[in-house]
Amino acid sequence: xxxxxxxxxxxGPAGLASAINAKTRNRKVIxxxxxxxxxxxxxxxxxxxxxxxxxxxxxxxxxxFKEHIDNMGIQIENVKVNNIYAMGEYFSIMTSGDTxxxxxxxxxxxxxxxxxxNGEDKFLGRGVGYCATCDAPLYKNKVVTIVGYNKExxxxxxxxxxxxxxxxxxxxxxxxxxxxxxVELVKDTPVEIxxxxxxxxxxxxxxxxxxxxxxxxxxxAPPEQLVPGLEVEDGHIKVNRKMETNIEGCYAAGDCTGxxxxxxxxxxxxxxxxxxxxxxxxTK
Ligand SMILES: Cc1cc2nc3c(=O)[nH]c(=O)nc-3n(C[C@H](O)[C@H](O)[C@H](O)COP(=O)(O)OP(=O)(O)OC[C@H]3O[C@@H](n4cnc5c(N)ncnc54)[C@H](O)[C@@H]3O)c2cc1C
Numbered sequence: 065x066x067x068x069x070x071x072x073x074x075x076g077p078a079g080l081a082s083a084i085n086a087k088t089r090n091r092k093v094i095x096x097x098x099x100x101x102x103x104x105x106x107x108x109x110x111x112x113x114x115x116x117x118x119x120x121x122x123x124x125x126x127x128x129f130k131e132h133i134d135n136m137g138i139q140i141e142n143v144k145v146n147n148i149y150a151m152g153e154y155f156s157i158m159t160s161g162d163t164x165x166x167x168x169x170x171x172x173x174x175x176x177x178x179x180x181x182n183g184e185d186k187f188l189g190r191g192v193g194y195c196a197t198c199d200a201p202l203y204k205n206k207v208v209t210i211v212g213y214n215k216e217x218x219x220x221x222x223x224x225x226x227x228x229x230x231x232x233x234x235x236x237x238x239x240x241x242x243x244x245x246x247v248e249l250v251k252d253t254p255v256e257i258x259x260x261x262x263x264x265x266x267x268x269x270x271x272x273x274x275x276x277x278x279x280x281x282x283x284x285a286p287p288e289q290l291v292p293g294l295e296v297e298d299g300h301i302k303v304n305r306k307m308e309t310n311i312e313g314c315y316a317a318g319d320c321t322g323x324x325x326x327x328x329x330x331x332x333x334x335x336x337x338x339x340x341x342x343x344x345x346x347t348k
Contacts, residue, residue: 068094070341071157071166073148073290075140076102077327078318079172080129081334082341083138089342094164096141096157101126103283104174105327114327125327144216145173146195148291150311160197160220168313168341171291171301172334173284175319178213178236183257184280191263191277194285196220199277205229206276209266211236211254217281221247232273234266287320298322307337315341 070086072079075097086093100106108122117125133140147158148169157164184192193199196210197220209232210221218233218241225231225246233243234250241249252268257278259265266273288296295302295310300322307315317333319325 065163065165067154068092068164068166069345070094070168070170070338071155071164072096072170072172073145073157074172074174074284074318074320076105076172076174076318076330077129078174078320078330078334078337079170080133080138081331082170082172082317082338083133084136085335085338086342087136087138089339091342091345093138094141094166095138096143096145096159099140099142101129101140102174105129111327145290146198146285148314150291150293150314155313158198160195167345168315169291170307170334170337170341171287171294171309171314171316171320172318172330172337173287173290173320175300175325176282176284176286178282181211181254181257181278181280183259183263184278187257187259187263187278190261191259191275192257193277193279194281194289196224196279196281199279200224200227203228203277207274208232208277208279209234209250209273209275210279210281211266213237213280213282215239215242217279218242220279220281232266232275234268284320287316303333305336306340307333308340313341313344 069091070093072082072095083095105122105126143159149156155169204227207230208228211234213236221233222244231247232250233247252270255267301316303321315337317337318330
């Protein structure tokens with residue numbers, strides 16, 4: 065299998081700053097993320113604190129970032145990373161379709177601001193999960209509920225409906241939902257996940273769903289779920305001044321390392337992470 069020098073998880077300002085700095089030093093880089101780079105960047109109405117770009121719209125800054133990476137021949141792998149395992153000399157990076165290998169990893173997946181559902185933490189691993197396609201075989205002929213925070217969750221629901229006996233889809237956003245006939249759309253608000261030792265029901269405002277599993281699908285999963293063994297403090301990845309995490313060879317940058325949640329802080333950290341990762345590649 066082709067092994068990358070550096071895998072960057074996230075295509076926001078932090079991930080892209082890492083990518084351009086690693087690429088400048090001729091390192092083989094792969095960036096995982098989304099084709100629109102960062103939803104937060106696209107949504108920002110007006111940015112006054114990004115040096116050199118006073119008053120720029122988020123979408124305009126995103127286009128400038130896109131032009132920059134295009135000019136440097138950096139492409140985004142438009143896939144979600146589900147798990148990263150430290151294998152000693154390298155990292156194994158799992159997506160729903162493929163597995164990748166990289167010597168160093170930079171985590172730049174932003175920060176998820178929505179609160180966990182009641183019961184989500186309690187039943188994690190006992191019926192609650194963050195990757196429907198990864199756990200699909202466990203739910204063969206069972207009832208599954210997906211609480212989807214973005215459009216990508218729809219395809220996970222469609223995929224699961226081929227295996228599960230029943231799939232409910234509870235959208236947490238407004239859109240046209242592209243679901244197969246087998247998936248039942250439930251337009252209601254989740255209140256609590258309940259059960260004895262494992263998930264039995266999802267209580268919503270208007271109804272209750274009997275279900276064996278609940279998948280909570282957001283833009284990014286909690287970092288400690290993504291990388292087993294990663295040290296996290298108050299929901300943020302713990303890093304030192306070199307942006308090193310507690311796992312050798314694994315760095316983090318941007319909103320995922322803590323406040324302030326800002327562009328300049330994110331790109332600065334992305335740069336520091338990449339330069340340190342590159343240095344380690346040269347000296348080892
Ligand atoms: C409306 C709004 C206005 C803002 N205005 C300003 C402002 O004026 N000035 C300012 O400095 N900051 C502003 N911010 C904050 C700024 O957007 C963030 O600080 C910045 O985007 C953080 O960059 P990041 O690279 O850390 O993460 P993000 O921009 O969140 O990018 C992370 C990327 O990683 C991807 N990702 C996550 N998990 C995975 C995974 N498992 N696999 C693959 N990809 C993954 C996400 O989909 C996303 O594309 C604003 C934010 C919002 C929402």
